[in-house]
Amino acid sequence: MRISRREFFRNLGIAAGAAVLVGRxxxxxxxxxxxxxxxxxxxxxxxxxxxxxxxxxxxxxxxKFVASGDRVLVKPNIxxxxxxxxxxxxxxxxxxxxxxxxxxxxxxxxxxxDNPCVNCRRSYASSGIADAARDAGAKVSYVDTALGxxxxxxxxxxxxxxxxxxxxxxxxxxVNVPIAKDHSLTGLTLGxxxxxxxxxxxxxxxxxQINKKLVDLAQVITPTLTVIDATRILTANGPTGGxxxxxxxxxxxIVTEDVTAADAYAATLxxxxxxxxxxxxxxxRRGFGTADLARMAVSTVEV
Amino acid sequence: xxxxxxxxxxxxxxxxxxxxxxxxVVATTYPLERDLPYDVIPRFSPLLAVTAAAASRAxxxxxxxxxxxxxxxxLFGRAFxxxxxxxxxxxxxxxxxxxxxxxxxxxxxxxxxxxxxxVLLLIALVVFAAFGIPLAGWFDPLSLFPRTLxxxxxxxxxxxxxxxxxxxxxxxxxxxxxxxxRQRVVPENVTLFSGHALIAAAFVGLVLLGxxxxxxxxxxxxxxxxxxxxxxxxxPFGRRVAAQECTECKRCRNVxxxxxxxxxGETTAQAECNLCMDCLTACxxxxxxxxxGRERAPENPTTWAPAIKRRDFLVTAGASLAAAPTLFAADxxxxxxxxxxxxxxxxxxxxxxxxxxxxxxxxxxxxxxGLAPVHFEAGLTGLWTPRLVPRVGYCEYLCxxxxxxxxxxxxxxxxxxxxxxxxxxxxxxxRTRCLPWAKNEDCNVCEEMCPTAPKAxxxxxxxxxxxxxxxxxxxxxxxxxxxxxxxxxxxxxxxGDPTRVYAAGGGGLGRRYRGGRAG
Numbered sequence: 001m002r003i004s005r006r007e008f009f010r011n012l013g014i015a016a017g018a019a020v021l022v023g024r025x026x027x028x029x030x031x032x033x034x035x036x037x038x039x040x041x042x043x044x045x046x047x048x049x050x051x052x053x054x055x056x057x058x059x060x061x062x063x064k065f066v067a068s069g070d071r072v073l074v075k076p077n078i079x080x081x082x083x084x085x086x087x088x089x090x091x092x093x094x095x096x097x098x099x100x101x102x103x104x105x106x107x108x109x110x111x112x113x114d115n116p117c118v119n120c121r122r123s124y125a126s127s128g129i130a131d132a133a134r135d136a137g138a139k140v141s142y143v144d145t146a147l148g149x150x151x152x153x154x155x156x157x158x159x160x161x162x163x164x165x166x167x168x169x170x171x172x173x174x175v176n177v178p179i180a181k182d183h184s185l186t187g188l189t190l191g192x193x194x195x196x197x198x199x200x201x202x203x204x205x206x207x208x209q210i211n212k213k214l215v216d217l218a219q220v221i222t223p224t225l226t227v228i229d230a231t232r233i234l235t236a237n238g239p240t241g242g243x244x245x246x247x248x249x250x251x252x253x254i255v256t257e258d259v260t261a262a263d264a265y266a267a268t269l270x271x272x273x274x275x276x277x278x279x280x281x282x283x284x285r286r287g288f289g290t291a292d293l294a295r296m297a298v299s300t301v302e303v
Numbered sequence: 304x305x306x307x308x309x310x311x312x313x314x315x316x317x318x319x320x321x322x323x324x325x326x327x328v329v330a331t332t333y334p335l336e337r338d339l340p341y342d343v344i345p346r347f348s349p350l351l352a353v354t355a356a357a358a359s360r361a362x363x364x365x366x367x368x369x370x371x372x373x374x375x376x377x378l379f380g381r382a383f384x385x386x387x388x389x390x391x392x393x394x395x396x397x398x399x400x401x402x403x404x405x406x407x408x409x410x411x412x413x414x415x416x417x418x419x420x421x422v423l424l425l426i427a428l429v430v431f432a433a434f435g436i437p438l439a440g441w442f443d444p445l446s447l448f449p450r451t452l453x454x455x456x457x458x459x460x461x462x463x464x465x466x467x468x469x470x471x472x473x474x475x476x477x478x479x480x481x482x483x484x485r486q487r488v489v490p491e492n493v494t495l496f497s498g499h500a501l502i503a504a505a506f507v508g509l510v511l512l513g514x515x516x517x518x519x520x521x522x523x524x525x526x527x528x529x530x531x532x533x534x535x536x537x538x539p540f541g542r543r544v545a546a547q548e549c550t551e552c553k554r555c556r557n558v559x560x561x562x563x564x565x566x567x568g569e570t571t572a573q574a575e576c577n578l579c580m581d582c583l584t585a586c587x588x589x590x591x592x593x594x595x596g597r598e599r600a601p602e603n604p605t606t607w608a609p610a611i612k613r614r615d616f617l618v619t620a621g622a623s624l625a626a627a628p629t630l631f632a633a634d635x636x637x638x639x640x641x642x643x644x645x646x647x648x649x650x651x652x653x654x655x656x657x658x659x660x661x662x663x664x665x666x667x668x669x670x671x672x673g674l675a676p677v678h679f680e681a682g683l684t685g686l687w688t689p690r691l692v693p694r695v696g697y698c699e700y701l702c703x704x705x706x707x708x709x710x711x712x713x714x715x716x717x718x719x720x721x722x723x724x725x726x727x728x729x730x731x732x733x734r735t736r737c738l739p740w741a742k743n744e745d746c747n748v749c750e751e752m753c754p755t756a757p758k759a760x761x762x763x764x765x766x767x768x769x770x771x772x773x774x775x776x777x778x779x780x781x782x783x784x785x786x787x788x789x790x791x792x793x794x795x796x797x798x799g800d801p802t803r804v805y806a807a808g809g810g811g812l813g814r815r816y817r818g819g820r821a822g
Binding site: 126 | 333334472491738746754782787788
């Protein structure tokens with residue numbers, strides 16, 4: 001729980017800061033650039049490892065987040081039994097690159113897992129993530145739904161507790177690696193939606209007031225880093241896809257500490273406003289993270 | 304070779320085949336990547352080959368291994384029953400235990416007339432098969448064995464392993480081991496099929512019949528043994544008794560597990576002897592030997608089973624001839640079970656029923672454990688054929704495992720591309736229970752899960768989005784029903800393809816409606 005507390009206070013700080021800034025903005029004269037509250041690095045290219053390394057360098061280096069001897073969870077989207085080119089699951093090359101970089105930063109152990117929506121054995125294999133991550137040295141395992149731990153969400157609006165895969169809480173660092181996809185209920189499925197993969201309870205029941213619940217969850221299980229895989233994005237028929245015509249190749253990766261900023265920025269890749277994504281709108285309403293593009297310090301990395 | 308060695312050789316053979324058969328059934332699971340003949344066990348049965356061919360009016364080439372058994376039997380008599388058959392071995396083990404636990408068994412002397420029951424059963428099965436109703440799989444050991452493992456034993460083992468490892472989680476030093484076992488061995492869905500108890504009870508019943516006589520099932524019930532008795536009654540290999548050595552002590556007769564030995568030990572019923580070789584060592588004077596040749600022991604007239612009375616034959620055949628069409632008609636006259644969903648690749652219902660040998664291989668391999676044995680939802684004769692129960696496990700969109708392991712091609716093998724177009728049912732929303740429809744709550748689980756492209760479930764509406772099924776796109780995989788968060792029966796349910804079951808040649812849902820599997 002050490003991580004949760006630290007994250008909790010950090011987020012509390014960010015939220016408080018954001019609230020102050022929002023208040024100040026209302027008073028500020030027009031034309032004054034708002035203060036930047038989130039760094040968003042947009043990578044473009046195909047050498048994912050080099051791109052990510054440079055992106056991390058821009059936000060202070062991966063060592064700032066991964067201390068030597070840390071246990072790291074790299075949490076991709078392995079939700080579906082689909083091959084990587086269908087863009088329903090995270091690009092295995094991005095996952096592998098992250099695993100290698102985390103080890104490079106001094107991680108003692110890097111784990112990769114997700115609780116899929118369909119059969120775990122098939123989705124782990126089809127997505128290519130199990131093999132790629134294992135080759136990169138990660139400990140790949142299936143989520144054992146019997147090992148749940150109920151975590152209280154004291155400030156939860158729609159949900160007051162969540163049953164989380166216990167192993168998640170044992171990590172020092174969580175690197176959240178969703179793929180950017182279309183989704184009918186949340187508009188898009190991105191960083192905060194990806195966190196549903198650590199739940200080991202009836203997730204069907206999470207789909208009522210889903211946006212509120214996702215923000216509730218992100219407040220207690222806050223990823224250290226969110227890396228949105230937009231190397232391929234799924235533009236329609238999400239989140240399952242299943243046809244290559246729904247897939248758009250962008251070769252972009254978004255790196256940030258702020259999961260709300262990640263989701264907000266990723267919306268623009270689909271030609272949407274951040275607030276078109278229900279969960280971003282909810283986060284913004286509650287002052288969780290940075291939902292305003294104007295408040296993001298966006299920089300680009302190309303290799 | 305010392306005489307005792309034969310017995311051990313036979314036991315080793317039995318053990319090896321039993322272990323191999325069990326291992327094969329257990330190994331019949333995702334991803335089927337080992338180069339093993341997963342579906343081979345039932346294909347060794349001549350009876351299944353004959354009845355499936357008769358019922359479906361087609362020679363089923365997949366049954367070629369049955370020819371090996373026929374050849375073996377032509378040469379050696381019922382060696383298959385004594386040396387190979389896994390059910391025979393299981394019964395031997397059961398008989399051994401029963402012998403130990405209840406010392407006193409009835410004398411092995413018996414009324415020979417009872418041997419006719421297996422022959423009469425065989426006749427009935429063949430007649431029924433000719434009318435398109437193959438029921439041989441209910442009784443055939445090579446269907447019974449994988450079915451019992453698939454539907455009962457393996458699920459019991461999985462459940463036991465699941466619960467045991469959960470207990471081990473509470474013992475900190477064993478936590479790691481428990482986790483490793485659960486990762487590698489315990490299936491993702493641990494479920495007992497609704498029919499598990501009946502199938503297990505049927506097998507236990509067979510074993511308990513050993514209380515009456517050893518190898519009771521083989522003597523009086525097994526129609527495959529009856530068929531092999533016909534095939535092997537004139538085999539050149541057999542038991543020989545040297546008359547000048549024989550002291551007529553009847554030791555061999557008492558030790559014989561199938562009651563094949565008659566007189567004072569000097570005669571043998573070739574149709575009954577399964578070459579277990581127990582009599583070799585039972586004989587104090589070494590008068591007994593096995594081999595090819597004319598000096599074979601004379602036929603034991605008292606247990607000559609294949610020779611049933613003409614009256615018995617006529618009564619059985621006549622009764623079957625009358626009953627088969629009645630049953631056929633009755634089964635098709637019952638009210639359709641709307642929710643009977645056949646596995647992907649299933650042929651037209653009549654042909655599917657004709658070919659399906661009820662071996663349970665598809666049930667074993669099903670990744671989500673959604674396939675379960677049918678009780679009487681497909682009529683009386685549909686017992687133990689497979690159905691999909693989506694609330695337990697859906698049909699994984701790109702999975703084709705069951706179509707790969709069907710021994711009789713009742714399920715035609717599908718490629719991944721064919722599987723995407725394979726229609727097995729249709730999802731129907733119950734608007735009185737669906738959360739967005741009935742309670743005005745957000746929910747898109749069925750739509751989110753729907754694997755087709757484009758999705759067969761669409762969310763529509765201003766304000767609250769509500770799911771609608773697009774019938775022409777739905778394949779009936781049932782993942783929507785599986786995942787529906789409404790408690791109890793799902794608010795979206797998959798109905799089977801009614802044209803499959805009850806309206807041969809009719810229109811409606813299903814692959815015919817959509818222009819066939821190839822389209």
